[in-house]
Amino acid sequence: MGTQSAISPAKCQCTSASGSTTSSSIERLPTELLDEILRYLYLEGALRCALVARAWVPRARRVIYGQISLSTRHDDEALRCWKLCHTLSACPDARYSVRYLEMCVYPWANNALLLHLGWLNDLRAGQLRRITIRVVDAETPTAHIRSVLLASPARTSVTVLDVSGRFLNREAGPASSPRTFDFPRLESLSVTLDRNDVCLAWHPLRCARLSHLTIRAYGYTEAMSQLMDTLAESVVSLHIQWPSAVGISLEDPERTAMSRALSKLAQLEKLHINLNLAEPAPILDDVLPHLRCLKELKCTAGTCSAHVFSCLPPTLERLYMYYPSEKGYSLVDPALLRYGSTVALRVASGDLALRTFHYAIKSEPKIEEEFTEECRNAGIEFLGWSFYHDR
Numbered sequence: 001m002g003t004q005s006a007i008s009p010a011k012c013q014c015t016s017a018s019g020s021t022t023s024s025s026i027e028r029l030p031t032e033l034l035d036e037i038l039r040y041l042y043l044e045g046a047l048r049c050a051l052v053a054r055a056w057v058p059r060a061r062r063v064i065y066g067q068i069s070l071s072t073r074h075d076d077e078a079l080r081c082w083k084l085c086h087t088l089s090a091c092p093d094a095r096y097s098v099r100y101l102e103m104c105v106y107p108w109a110n111n112a113l114l115l116h117l118g119w120l121n122d123l124r125a126g127q128l129r130r131i132t133i134r135v136v137d138a139e140t141p142t143a144h145i146r147s148v149l150l151a152s153p154a155r156t157s158v159t160v161l162d163v164s165g166r167f168l169n170r171e172a173g174p175a176s177s178p179r180t181f182d183f184p185r186l187e188s189l190s191v192t193l194d195r196n197d198v199c200l201a202w203h204p205l206r207c208a209r210l211s212h213l214t215i216r217a218y219g220y221t222e223a224m225s226q227l228m229d230t231l232a233e234s235v236v237s238l239h240i241q242w243p244s245a246v247g248i249s250l251e252d253p254e255r256t257a258m259s260r261a262l263s264k265l266a267q268l269e270k271l272h273i274n275l276n277l278a279e280p281a282p283i284l285d286d287v288l289p290h291l292r293c294l295k296e297l298k299c300t301a302g303t304c305s306a307h308v309f310s311c312l313p314p315t316l317e318r319l320y321m322y323y324p325s326e327k328g329y330s331l332v333d334p335a336l337l338r339y340g341s342t343v344a345l346r347v348a349s350g351d352l353a354l355r356t357f358h359y360a361i362k363s364e365p366k367i368e369e370e371f372t373e374e375c376r377n378a379g380i381e382f383l384g385w386s387f388y389h390d391r
Contacts, residue, residue: 095123121152295317318357
């Protein structure tokens with residue numbers, strides 16, 4: 001259903017023989033069907049559908065106000081922010097439709113944005129499911145906005161939270177003391193870290209239901225280890241990404257600290273470690289023997305050595321290895337699969353549960369061909385460089 005084909009209110013009515021107006025059948029669509037239709041509409045289409053019939057307004061409103069984005073970067077954005085927040089404050093039906101809140105925080109607009117957030121205190125329990133807070137500048141103070149969010153029902157209802165490390169930092173000064181941030185329903189947490197995020201200045205986190213953790217950074221920082229240490233008992237899925245266009249070096253002390261933190265994730269079932277390294281740093285060789293529940297591993301070139309094939313935990317079912325960028329070609333020996341025979345032997349003997357192995361890393365054709373045959377005999381679905389390179 002396209003957004004340009006909304007139905008006119010006049011076409012939703014018919015006139016009986018006596019001259020009275022009755023509602024047509026389109027106004028009496030089952031609510032489940034109407035919700036499914038509206039789910040595919042963008043804002044413009046939802047606004048038009050709200051004009052079709054009075055019964056459609058509440059459900060169209062869920063699309064119109066379901067996702068709210070607030071920013072005060074420019075004057076026109078600030079005016080839009082003020083109008084939108086005024087509507088949410090004045091109209092309970094609109095306010096109760098909000099499920100996803102995104103805020104962009106700028107250093108010169110922190111107080112201005114704070115003035116528009118009073119409606120958060122009037123949300124229903126369990127209503128707001130997802131919050132994204134973008135801190136544009138590392139020096140932007142976030143204590144005021146953080147205090148508003150934590151004091152509102154949003155804290156106890158959010159299930160997906162995406163923030164910068166700055167949001168969790170304590171403010172400088174003797175009056176600032178550590179305070180535990182409790183998110184009782186939080187299931188997924190994404191944190192973007194900066195080199196300036198000092199772990200000793202962080203507020204502790206308590207997330208009883210947390211299962212998925214994503215860490216984005218531009219190199220190693222102590223805050224990365226602190227996050228994993230704090231949430232080690234609950235995390236079952238972890239994604240670490242260094243989205244840098246330039247390869248990043250990992251010093252020996254940093255590698256040791258990172259390996260130690262990863263090794264504590266005893267409940268981890270999925271690990272995706274995407275590091276754009278300037279030189280090999282085989283973190284996984286140290287970590288994998290400790291991850292006894294791991295079922296899926298996705299890793300980039302340089303994060304492991306040939307020794308990794310004997311370190312794979314027995315529970316591992318899916319293995320994906322690939323390059324983070326073209327510059328990573330030099331991080332892996334083209335003959336690395338020569339040592340992969342260990343995988344096929346372990347699977348054949350019942351010591352390893354591996355069933356899927358995708359190796360999108362350049363390898364010598366002869367070695368890859370022999371390894372493919374070994375995997376086929378062991379019952380492993382293997383896709384190598386020859387498969388990915390042709391695409």
